[in-house]
Amino acid sequence: MKKKQYEKLLEPLEHELVSMSRWAKATGARICVLLEGRDTAGKGGTIRAISQRLNPRQCRIVALPKPSDVERTQWYFQRYVPHLPAAGEIVLFDRSWYNRAGVERVMGFADEPQVARFLQEAPTFEKLLVDDGILLFKYWLSCDQEAQEERFAERLADPLKRWKLSPIDIKARTKFAEYSAAREAMFAATHTEHAPWTVVDYNDQKHGRLTLIRDLLDRLPDTHVPHEEIDWPELGHEPLTEEFAALHPIAPYRTEHD
Numbered sequence: 001m002k003k004k005q006y007e008k009l010l011e012p013l014e015h016e017l018v019s020m021s022r023w024a025k026a027t028g029a030r031i032c033v034l035l036e037g038r039d040t041a042g043k044g045g046t047i048r049a050i051s052q053r054l055n056p057r058q059c060r061i062v063a064l065p066k067p068s069d070v071e072r073t074q075w076y077f078q079r080y081v082p083h084l085p086a087a088g089e090i091v092l093f094d095r096s097w098y099n100r101a102g103v104e105r106v107m108g109f110a111d112e113p114q115v116a117r118f119l120q121e122a123p124t125f126e127k128l129l130v131d132d133g134i135l136l137f138k139y140w141l142s143c144d145q146e147a148q149e150e151r152f153a154e155r156l157a158d159p160l161k162r163w164k165l166s167p168i169d170i171k172a173r174t175k176f177a178e179y180s181a182a183r184e185a186m187f188a189a190t191h192t193e194h195a196p197w198t199v200v201d202y203n204d205q206k207h208g209r210l211t212l213i214r215d216l217l218d219r220l221p222d223t224h225v226p227h228e229e230i231d232w233p234e235l236g237h238e239p240l241t242e243e244f245a246a247l248h249p250i251a252p253y254r255t256e257h258d
Contacts, residue, residue, distance in 0.1 A: 001204055001206040001207050003206075006206040006209075006210070009210055010049065010209070010210065010213075013210065013213045013214065013217065014052075014053045016217050016223070017050060017053060017054060017213070017217070018053055018054065019223050019224060019225065020090075020217065020220060020223045021054050021055065021058055021059065021090060022223075022225040022227075023220075023223035023224070023225045024058070024088050024089070024090060024223075025058065025088040026225045027088075028087035028088055029087075029088070029135060030084070030085040030086065030087060030088075030089060030133060030134045030135060031085060031089070031090040031091070031134075031135045031137075031220075032084060032085050032091050032093070032129070032134050032135065032136050032137070033050075033090070033091070033092050033093065033137045033139070033216065034093045034096040034098065034136070034137065034138045034139065035047060035092065035093060035094060035095070035096075035139050035141065036095060036096065036098050036102070036138070036139065036140050036141070037139075037140050037141030037142060037143075037202065038141065038142065038143050038148055038179070038202075039148065039152075039169050039172055040143065040147075040148050040151035040152060040155070040169075041141035041142065041143045041148075041202045041205075041208075042141055042143075042202045042205040042208055042209065043094055043095070043141060044094065045205060045209060046141070046208070046209050046212055046213075047061055047092050047094055049209045049213065050092060050213060050216075051092060054090065058088060058089055058090060059089075059090040059091075059092070060083070060085075060089060060090070060091050060092070061091075061092050061094060062080075062083045062091055062092065062093045062094065062096075063093075063094035063095065064079065064080075064083075064095075067079060076097070076100060076114075076117075076118060076121075077097055077121070077125050080093075080096065080097050084129070084134065085134065097118075097122065097125075098122075098186065098190075100114065100115060100118040101115060101118060101119060101122075101182060101185070101186040101189075101190070102179065102182055102183065102186065103168065103172070105182050106172070106175050106178045106179055106182050107168060107171065107172070107175075119185070119186065119189035119190065120189070122189070122190045123189070123190055123192050123194075123195070126190075126192070126194065126195040127192075127194050127195070129195075130194045130195060131194075135220070136195050137198070137216055137219065138195060138196070138197050138198065139197075139198050139199075139200055139212055140183070140187075140197055140198070140199045140200070141200055141202040141208065141212075142199050142200065142201055142202055142203075143201075143202045143203050144203060145176045147202075147203045148173075148176070149173075152165070152169070152173065198212075198215060200212045200215070
């Protein structure tokens with residue numbers, strides 16, 4: 001998809017996203033979006049497309065680093081709970097608790113009993129969130145190995161994108177099949193009626209972003225909320241009062257030659 005066509009199609013969606021944010025603020029809705037998928041699939045670009053027109057105080061992006069020594073001793077979901085949305089907030093998770101079913105499993109950071117416990121607990125954890133009123137959306141961004149390799153090569157060749165190549169990404173290149181198997185096991189255990197997965201084709205990233213945003217907006221209730229009326233006063237031209245001038249004297253301007 002060409003850039004101009006993409007931007008033309010994205011603009012009306014941006015207006016709807018802003019309307020969504022007004023609706024969330026007016027109703028106190030809590031919106032939580034999980035973005036998972038292949039390395040290089042396009043999670044970062046999608047998050048930017050969703051959030052770039054929204055108030056950053058209302059729309060938060062959560063991208064947690066690897067767990068600390070203390071966090072490794074906690075209940076697995078504990079480090080994610082503080083980042084869940086409050087009333088009126090939109091939270092976008094750039095990877096989420098599903099790290100345990102993906103990268104941690106494939107790269108050996110979690111053992112099989114830990115993964116099995118996660119797959120058993122995740123549907124219950126998400127049921128608690130949904131039952132409490134959180135609007136939870138789970139997206140898997142899918143791309144094939146050929147597209148992934150092209151994007152890895154682009155990052156390797158571009159000094160401005162080299163930071164995106166983590167040591168884990170480099171090791172993961174040889175484990176495409178293992179990640180596929182882990183994903184299928186994750187879907188089988190955690191694709192539920194109350195928190196289903198939605199898979200989006202990201203071989204064309206621009207098309208994928210448009211598809212995902214359209215799906216997100218379509219699954220929300222009617223989000224139309226009229227704009228608030230703003231009382232826009234005219235600029236005044238009244239002189240300073242004597243009292244104000246006495247309290248805030250204006251020193252004469254001097255140049256370095258005075």
